[in-house]
Amino acid sequence: MEKSLIxxxxxxxxxxxxxxxxxxxxxxxxxxxxxxIESGPGLPWPxxxxxxxxxxxxxxxxxxxxxxxxxxxxxxxITDEDANKLLHNTIPALAPDMGRAKIKPRILSWAKRNYxxxxxxxxxxxxxxxxxxxxxxxxxxxxxxFLRFNxxxxxxxxxxxxxxxxxxxxxxPIQILDRELNYMGLADLTVRTDLKIIHFVGGxxxxxPAYELWQSxxxxx
Amino acid sequence: xxxxxAPARFSFDYNRAVLHSFCLILLKKHFNNNVIFITxxxxxxxxxxxxxxxxxxxxxxxxxxxxxxxxEIWALGKLLSCLVMKEPFLHVDNDVLLLKxxxxxxxKAPVITQSQDxxxxxxxxxxxxxxxxxxxxxxxxxxxxxVMGGTDFKFWNNWAWNALVAAxxxxxxxxxxxxxxxxLSMSVEQxxxxxxxxxxxxxxxxxxxxxxxQEDAAKKGYVHFIGTKDSPKWIGAxxxxxxxxxxxxxxxxxERWKRV
Numbered sequence: 001m002e003k004s005l006i007x008x009x010x011x012x013x014x015x016x017x018x019x020x021x022x023x024x025x026x027x028x029x030x031x032x033x034x035x036x037i038e039s040g041p042g043l044p045w046p047x048x049x050x051x052x053x054x055x056x057x058x059x060x061x062x063x064x065x066x067x068x069x070x071x072x073x074x075x076x077x078i079t080d081e082d083a084n085k086l087l088h089n090t091i092p093a094l095a096p097d098m099g100r101a102k103i104k105p106r107i108l109s110w111a112k113r114n115y116x117x118x119x120x121x122x123x124x125x126x127x128x129x130x131x132x133x134x135x136x137x138x139x140x141x142x143x144x145x146f147l148r149f150n151x152x153x154x155x156x157x158x159x160x161x162x163x164x165x166x167x168x169x170x171x172x173p174i175q176i177l178d179r180e181l182n183y184m185g186l187a188d189l190t191v192r193t194d195l196k197i198i199h200f201v202g203g204x205x206x207x208x209p210a211y212e213l214w215q216s217x218x219x220x221x
Numbered sequence: 222x223x224x225x226x227a228p229a230r231f232s233f234d235y236n237r238a239v240l241h242s243f244c245l246i247l248l249k250k251h252f253n254n255n256v257i258f259i260t261x262x263x264x265x266x267x268x269x270x271x272x273x274x275x276x277x278x279x280x281x282x283x284x285x286x287x288x289x290x291x292x293e294i295w296a297l298g299k300l301l302s303c304l305v306m307k308e309p310f311l312h313v314d315n316d317v318l319l320l321k322x323x324x325x326x327x328x329k330a331p332v333i334t335q336s337q338d339x340x341x342x343x344x345x346x347x348x349x350x351x352x353x354x355x356x357x358x359x360x361x362x363x364x365x366x367x368v369m370g371g372t373d374f375k376f377w378n379n380w381a382w383n384a385l386v387a388a389x390x391x392x393x394x395x396x397x398x399x400x401x402x403x404x405l406s407m408s409v410e411q412x413x414x415x416x417x418x419x420x421x422x423x424x425x426x427x428x429x430x431x432x433x434x435q436e437d438a439a440k441k442g443y444v445h446f447i448g449t450k451d452s453p454k455w456i457g458a459x460x461x462x463x464x465x466x467x468x469x470x471x472x473x474x475x476e477r478w479k480r481v
Contacts, residue, residue: 007382015286015289172231173365186386187383188235188379189382190375190378190379190381191379203389203390204386204389205293205376206289206290207286207288207385207386207389208391209286209289210301210304210380210382210385213284213287213301213304213305214280214304214378214382217304217305217307218307218378221429
């Protein structure tokens with residue numbers, strides 16, 4: 001029987017954890033996954049998102065590792081079919097980003113300098129790294145690619161561009177998740193009652209208590 | 222009605238007490254006692270001390286996570302109150318006196334507010350910066366929300382949510398004046414409402430044809446004490462009317478106030 005591990009980088013002490021992490025716990029319990037919430041100090045990178053590169057190591061003993069950002073809010077609308085896309089996939093599963101369309105040019109320069117790779121972005125999707133399901137072999141491949149990383153402390157950027165660069169450079173096949181499984185459009189949260197996983201990116205994490213309040217009042221309407 | 226006591230702007234003195242008490246008694250009369258109070262622990266205690274006999278007191282604002290980092294924006298209490306409404310409603314500010322019931326056509330309107338607000342209140346460079354930050358064009362109507370509500374409660378849920386998103390955006394704007402919280406509140410409540418109506422194609426119904434115009438207000442029995450709460454003349458008039466129309470309740474109010 002397949003086994004999946006959900007990993008959540010959740011270092012520091014942020015208010016939104018108490019709203020979001022229980023929704024991940026419920027998901028893990030409902031679909032029989034193990035769950036690891038990393039709350040200690042991460043890698044010594046300037047930004048905590050790089051902790052994901054550490055956490056994918058925990059895939060040993062599992063068929064896949066599912067990386068979830070700590071600002072994901074998983075709703076009860078997730079179906080078995082949705083869960084299968086994350087927990088029974090044979091290729092990595094990610095959703096397109098709803099903000100950025102491309103890797104930033106300076107990251108491409110960095111890729112050339114550190115990896116001697118030239119990335120040409122032609123009509124590829126740009127994926128959000130907030131929810132990713134990596135079957136074991138692909139998780140290992142990503143980590144190996146990362147270990148070649150010649151990191152310098154003046155190069156401050158998030159891991160998402162790196163992961164997109166990896167996907168393009170290594171020609172990784174991707175199962176594209178529906179937007180409703182990693183939804184970043186905040187304006188219509190009270191209108192779109194079909195959303196499954198809401199991603200409260202950036203400063204919008206402070207809106208999670210209000211969203212949960214609205215949900216609790218309107219769940220029966 | 223709602224009352225969030227955390228903002229620095231909050232104060233509770235005799236004038237505000239008499240207005241709130243009279244406002245409530247009038248609403249209970251017009252709406253068959255079906256008046257709820259959304260507040261926090263301090264507001265709930267005030268309700269007990271003042272004998273405000275609401276159908277229900279809901280301490281929603283006790284969850285301070287709802288306001289984290291935005292305590293200056295005193296309109297947030299009203300936004301959250303609209304967010305949680307699950308049926309047709311009318312939110313009434315505690316400095317508004319509905320001396321007469323609303324006309325029937327107003328009671329049946331999908332979306333209703335007091336009136337358009339004065340454009341002159343939205344021309345300073347500071348407030349224009351705020352409007353820009355929340356993508357509100359400055360040339361659209363702004364609505365004074367002394368009363369707000371209607372049969373389309375989902376409109377208000379959606380507006381409130383989007384107004385909260387806007388409040389989050391402008392909470393990071395640097396404070397440049399002592400009335401920063403007021404400018405933010407006017408922007409995310411009154412100005413944003415006009416822009417939101419425009420964006421969703423909603424036609425607003427107003428109680429008054431012009432902002433607080435005295436003749437219109439007197440005819441419709443609607444008074445909003447903006448800027449007059451500290452006026453002895455106006456508060457004196459409120460006391461006299463309160464005593465004349467509800468003598469027992471006024472007596473009870475005075476006795477309770479002595480004890481508070």
